[in-house]
Amino acid sequence: MKQLFIYAICLSAIFSFAQNAKIDSLTVRLAYQNQDSTKVETSLLLINELYKLQDYNKATLFIAQTSELSKSLNYTKGLAETSYIQALIYDAQNQQNKAVSNFELARDYFYNSKDTLGLAKVNNSLGVIEIERGNYTKGLQNSLSAISIFEEKDLKEELSKAYNSLAKAYFNTNKLEEALLYNKKALSVREELDDMKGMKNTLKNLGQLYAIKKDYRLSIDSYERMLKLLDKEEDKNLRGEIMTSLGKSYLAIDQLDKASDYLREGLDYSKANNDESGILKSLNAYADLNTRNRRLKLAENQLYQANELARKLKNDEELLYNLKLNRDLDEKRNFFEDAYNWQKQYFALKEKLDQQKLAEKAIPTREITEPKTIETPLISPEQKVNKDTLIDTEPQQSKKNTLLIYSLIAALVFAIALLIFSYLKGSKDSKEKKQFEKKNKKLAAKNMQLEEVNQVKDKLFSIVSHDLKDSISSIKAFLDLLKDGGISKEEFNDLIPELSENANNASSLLFNLLNWSKSQMQNLQPKPELFNIQEVFQIKISLIEKKVNDKGIILIDESRREFVFADRSMLEIVIQNLITNAVKFTGKGDVITVSNQDYNGKVLICVEDTGIGISEENQKKLFNAKKNFTTIGTENEKGTGLGLTICKDLVELNNGRIWVESTPNIGSKFFIELPKAALQE
Known part of the structure; x- marks a missing residue:
C-alpha cells in the first residue's frame, strides 16, 4: 500500500512538472509571435492549459488579451473560444448568470463561423446549468441538441458530461426509464475513460433508480459493483451510505440476515466518521428491520433518535420515512391512536414536500435565445446596429410623421372615452366592492372562529382519549383474562370493585368531555x-x-x-x-x-x-x-x-x-x- 502511495505521488509530480513545462513553452512561444491568428491559436492552447490547472486568474488575463487581438483581426474563432472558456471559468466559480451570458455570446460566434462542434459544446454547457437550476425542460432541449454531434465525433469527455446531465434531468422530471438509459450510457463512456469518480457516481445513481423502480436485485448489483471501486480511506462516508442502501434493498426482498449485516456495518461506518446524515438513514432503516423482527422496543428507541436527528438536520425526506415507520410500529403494537397521530404528521409533511416540488417546477426559466447573426466580429452583439434603419427618403419620413400624428390623435380620443367610461363604471363598482369587502370580512372572521374551535376540539379530544384508553384497556384486560380462563370467577369477583372504579373513571371523563363540548364549542x-x-x-x-x-x-x-x-x-x-x-x-x-x-x-x-x-x-x-x-x-x-x-x-x-x-x-x-x-x- 505504501509503495502504491509513493508511486501515485511520483506520477502526480511528473504530470504536474509536464504541465508546467508545457505552459512555460507556450508562454515563451507566445512572446515571439506576430500579432496574427497564429498567436491567437497559441494563446488559446495556453488558456486551455491554465483552465485545466484551475489557474483562473491567469487564464482570465490571457482571455482578455486574446479577445482584444481577435477583435482587431476580425478572427471569429478566437472570439468564440475565449467567450466559451470565460463562461466555463464563471461556471466553475458558481457565477452562473455571467456564465450563461458568455455561453450565449460564444454560441452566437460559433453559429456565425458554422462551427457545429462549438455550438454543441455550448448547448451542452447551457443544458447542464439549466438542469442544475431546476429548469429541466430547457436543460434537456439544450443537452439533447448536442448529443448527436458528440456521438458522431466520438467525443468521450463531452458525452460523459452530456449523458450525466440528461440522466439527472430525466430523474428529476420523474422519467425513470430515460434516466436509466442515460445513466447506462454514462457508465459505458466513463468505463472507457477509466473515470473512477464518474463510475462511482453513476453506479450509485443506477442503484437508487433500480430501488425506486423496485428492481431490488439490479439495485443490489449496482451498489455491490460500486463497493468494489470505493477506496477504504477516501470514501469512508460514501461506503457507509452505500452499505445502508444495500441493507434497505435486501430488506425490501426480505433477506433480513443480509440486510442486518449491511445495516450494522453502515451504521458503524457513519458513527466512526461522525456522519450525522448517514447515522440518520441507518437508524431509520435499522428500525424498519427491527420492527419486522418484532424487536419493537429497540425499534422504538432507534426511531426516537432518528426523529430528533432528522429534525435537527432538517432532512424532511428522512423525517417522512421516520413518521411512516413510527406509524407502522404503533399499528403493530395496537397503539392505534398513536399510529393515527403519526399518520396525520406524515400526510401533513408529505403535502408540504409535494407543494415545494410543485413550486420548484413553477420557477420561471431563463429563456435561451436562438443564435444571432453577427455581421462582423469587431462589433459585439450588444452593439450591433441594423443599417437599414438609418437609410430612408424624405417623402417616406413625411408619410410616417403624418401617420404618427393621426395615430396619436386617435389614441388620445380613445383614452378620454376610456377614462369617462371607467369613472362612470367605477362609481357603481365602488359601492358593490365595499359591500363585497364587508361580506368578505364577516366570512373571514367566521372562518377564523370556526378554525379556532376546530383546533381546540382536536387537541381536547386527543388529550381526553388517552385517559379513556387507559380505563377501557384495563377493563378489557380483566374480561379477556376471565374469558381465556386466566383467572377464576372467584378471583374475578374480587376484582369487581377495581373494574367498577375504572368504569366510573371512564364514565366521568366522557361526561366531562361531552358536557364541555356541548356547552363550549359554539363560541x-x-x-x-x-x-x-x-x-x-x-x-x-x-x-x-x-x-x-x-x-x-x-x-x-x-x-x-x-x-x-x-x-x-x-x-x-x-x-x-x-x-x-x-x-x-x-x-x-x-x-x-x-x-x-x-x-x-x-x-x-x-x-x-x-x-x-x-x-x-x-x-x-x-x-x-x-x-x-x-x-x-x-x-x-x-x-x-x-x-x-x-x-x-x-x-x-x-x-x-x-x-x-x-x-x-x-x-x-x-x-x-x-x-x-x-x-x-
Whole structure:
C-alpha cells in the first residue's frame, strides 16, 4: 500500500512538472509571435492549459488579451473560444448568470463561423446549468441538441458530461426509464475513460433508480459493483451510505440476515466518521428491520433518535420515512391512536414536500435565445446596429410623421372615452366592492372562529382519549383474562370493585368531555361558576392512584378547601393533564405534591414533582401550539404534545395564567393563577 502511495505521488509530480513545462513553452512561444491568428491559436492552447490547472486568474488575463487581438483581426474563432472558456471559468466559480451570458455570446460566434462542434459544446454547457437550476425542460432541449454531434465525433469527455446531465434531468422530471438509459450510457463512456469518480457516481445513481423502480436485485448489483471501486480511506462516508442502501434493498426482498449485516456495518461506518446524515438513514432503516423482527422496543428507541436527528438536520425526506415507520410500529403494537397521530404528521409533511416540488417546477426559466447573426466580429452583439434603419427618403419620413400624428390623435380620443367610461363604471363598482369587502370580512372572521374551535376540539379530544384508553384497556384486560380462563370467577369477583372504579373513571371523563363540548364549542365562551378546587384535586387523584402505585411514586395532597371562579369542566381537564404529566415524568421514590393557596387575592394552584425536570430550552416550547412538543416519560410513556397547549388555552379563557419553573434532574412546578370571584366589568 505504501509503495502504491509513493508511486501515485511520483506520477502526480511528473504530470504536474509536464504541465508546467508545457505552459512555460507556450508562454515563451507566445512572446515571439506576430500579432496574427497564429498567436491567437497559441494563446488559446495556453488558456486551455491554465483552465485545466484551475489557474483562473491567469487564464482570465490571457482571455482578455486574446479577445482584444481577435477583435482587431476580425478572427471569429478566437472570439468564440475565449467567450466559451470565460463562461466555463464563471461556471466553475458558481457565477452562473455571467456564465450563461458568455455561453450565449460564444454560441452566437460559433453559429456565425458554422462551427457545429462549438455550438454543441455550448448547448451542452447551457443544458447542464439549466438542469442544475431546476429548469429541466430547457436543460434537456439544450443537452439533447448536442448529443448527436458528440456521438458522431466520438467525443468521450463531452458525452460523459452530456449523458450525466440528461440522466439527472430525466430523474428529476420523474422519467425513470430515460434516466436509466442515460445513466447506462454514462457508465459505458466513463468505463472507457477509466473515470473512477464518474463510475462511482453513476453506479450509485443506477442503484437508487433500480430501488425506486423496485428492481431490488439490479439495485443490489449496482451498489455491490460500486463497493468494489470505493477506496477504504477516501470514501469512508460514501461506503457507509452505500452499505445502508444495500441493507434497505435486501430488506425490501426480505433477506433480513443480509440486510442486518449491511445495516450494522453502515451504521458503524457513519458513527466512526461522525456522519450525522448517514447515522440518520441507518437508524431509520435499522428500525424498519427491527420492527419486522418484532424487536419493537429497540425499534422504538432507534426511531426516537432518528426523529430528533432528522429534525435537527432538517432532512424532511428522512423525517417522512421516520413518521411512516413510527406509524407502522404503533399499528403493530395496537397503539392505534398513536399510529393515527403519526399518520396525520406524515400526510401533513408529505403535502408540504409535494407543494415545494410543485413550486420548484413553477420557477420561471431563463429563456435561451436562438443564435444571432453577427455581421462582423469587431462589433459585439450588444452593439450591433441594423443599417437599414438609418437609410430612408424624405417623402417616406413625411408619410410616417403624418401617420404618427393621426395615430396619436386617435389614441388620445380613445383614452378620454376610456377614462369617462371607467369613472362612470367605477362609481357603481365602488359601492358593490365595499359591500363585497364587508361580506368578505364577516366570512373571514367566521372562518377564523370556526378554525379556532376546530383546533381546540382536536387537541381536547386527543388529550381526553388517552385517559379513556387507559380505563377501557384495563377493563378489557380483566374480561379477556376471565374469558381465556386466566383467572377464576372467584378471583374475578374480587376484582369487581377495581373494574367498577375504572368504569366510573371512564364514565366521568366522557361526561366531562361531552358536557364541555356541548356547552363550549359554539363560541369558546367559558361558563364560570364558584366551586371548591379541593374536590377537583380529590377526584383527579383517584383516577391515577393505580398508576402512581405501579410506578412506586409518593403522592402528597396538600390541597385545602377554597373556591375558584372558573369553568369547572375546563379546569378539571387542566388539573388532570398536569397531574398525569407529573406521573409520566417521575419514577420510583419520586414525590408529587398538589396544593393551592391564596395569593394576592387570587387562587394559586401548584402541581409539583421531583422528577426528571425540563431544560430551559424545552420550557420555551411547552405552551407553543405550533411546536407540538412532546418527550417520552420515565417508562417510555408517549404523549400527543398537545396537553399543555390546550391547558394554556383553557386557563387563559378563564382570565388566568399558567407557567412552569423547572430544573433538570431536580423537578418541576406548574402554577395556575385564577380569580376567586367574578371580574368586575
